[in-house]
Amino acid sequence: MIDQANGRHSGAESTTTAVVVQADDALVLHGTTASLAATGRVEVLPAERMAEADVVVLITAEVTTGTLQAMSRVTEATAGRARIVLVADRVSEPQLRFAAGHGVVAFLTRSRTSGSRLLAAVLESHRGEPVPSARRLNVLRDQLRSSRDGAVPGEPRPADLAAREIDVLRMLAEGMDVMQIAAELTYSERLIKSVIHSVVKRFGLRNRTHAVAHAIRIGIL
Template structure:
């Protein structure tokens, strides 16, 4: 009597090992993607998958050239449920701030992307630790110090106190959440979240989300 066969379901596929960190590779060039997979397969703590595997959570390794709008949109989408390691050729301060604002946890320069360096960045990202090259870390410190001076010079009298709603939004923003996810988490509309951020920027003369988070950290709110 023939065995009955169970029809496969669309969600059938590799299941991540709960004792290892699932890692997906996001790269348009198949040869480079294969190289990144090979780099990471040597680490016993990591379980790398091709991007076609729809794992939830874990770490996404994203290769980008110049950080354009499409790259930023992809980073923000991935940051909804993954930590992100960004691999880039080089990065200037505006691109660095934009990357961090998009939810990137760790950055590796392609010239430094040995198997050991890449695996270390993935492990750091999985822990939620910031991992930046030393020169980019210096750029970030300089940017935060400049923001501190500018915000101290530009604060409006009597406007220093943050509301509970503003604090709720900033806490999630600091964790890398984007507008839609923040709205869903707090049961607000996206327009409300955008209005909260716009109000913060106007009251404290802040330039962007990164500046807002840096200000909140400096003032001890986060």
Template sequence: MPDNTADARSVPRVVIEADDPLTRDGTVTFLAADQRIALLTVDRLAEADILVMLTAVVSGKTLSAMSRASQTTGGRIRIVLVADHISEQQLALAVNHGLASFLVRPFTSFSQIAVAAVEAYQGRSAVPPVLMNLLLDRMRTMQKSESATGLLPVELAQREVDVLRLLAEGLDTVEIAGKLSYSERLIKSVIQTVVKRLELRNRTHAVAYAIRMGIL
């Protein structure tokens, strides 16, 4: 596998894992030519920023691989998953393991995978709205079932709550900035602050956490 890490400090370091050699080699060949990405071999996962996983079926093995990747990188890794389908339970678990984006395999091109990897590195996520709604519904159910545990929601500023609520509705940072009459830079800063303070993976995880804790 090519290792174009010359500019690894300014571009995401990406590892590719796939169920079959044909898919893996095709993805590696395409991404190796993309100057926005520094491709690493699988044995250098500990150094990676992004893990791209390609599988037809999301299974326990897939989720275990995500968990191992998260542990190997100290929770730093962000995962782009390309699969035919994922259940709401699997989605919730995957987010906890570092999932940043989910792409539906039959409708995804190599160029879309490259874009998702770059955007995941920049803190952006891509989850189809229908799956996001499933995730949020599941988190609301979990929040209700755990209401007797005595957990108290973390305090968030009203602006942070407003941003998370609009993220939950599927708006991007530009749309949120327009809604709240703030700059897009400020919106991104708010999201990054919340993610860092709560020690979460990404904005999708932040929304799910807020739902689970009853903040939204």
């Protein structure tokens, strides 16, 4: 069946979800985009193709006026069709109210959001039944309250990373290579590579870039 509002197939024959990711940190943007694209379950579009997006992911440490303006731009570019997943660590009640009225259908706490959880939110936002605007704010409030009650079971906590691992990830985030990190920490290059490999393997990540993005997302960096 064709959804007349956007020309895409709906129901069991639904096409791949088209997603645009926006973030206030270039590293987070790169890591999240790569993570979603690697799943093969969504089509990640560049920002200039916003009008084609089914879902827009907005990632920010703190919701600001710029974040709210970004929501308005999404609504304008997609004629209100695209659904927005907001990923942030801090959001106020007035901001949440604005978000509910400007296309935001899901809220995730950035420091507790894994790649798999974000993917699930994106897919559910696109394929799930639309929430009436009158109820959307209550849904977002419930999601915010749940995020504050405690960590999601199975999600890694900052304490799960050793100080040495955090130091290595921080230096990677600063653009240092393995040789520079080894010299700075007075370790061998082999040990630095081992530390990176351990973090990547333990948390099911793909590479060092994904590891840095993950550390930022859970609030370590």
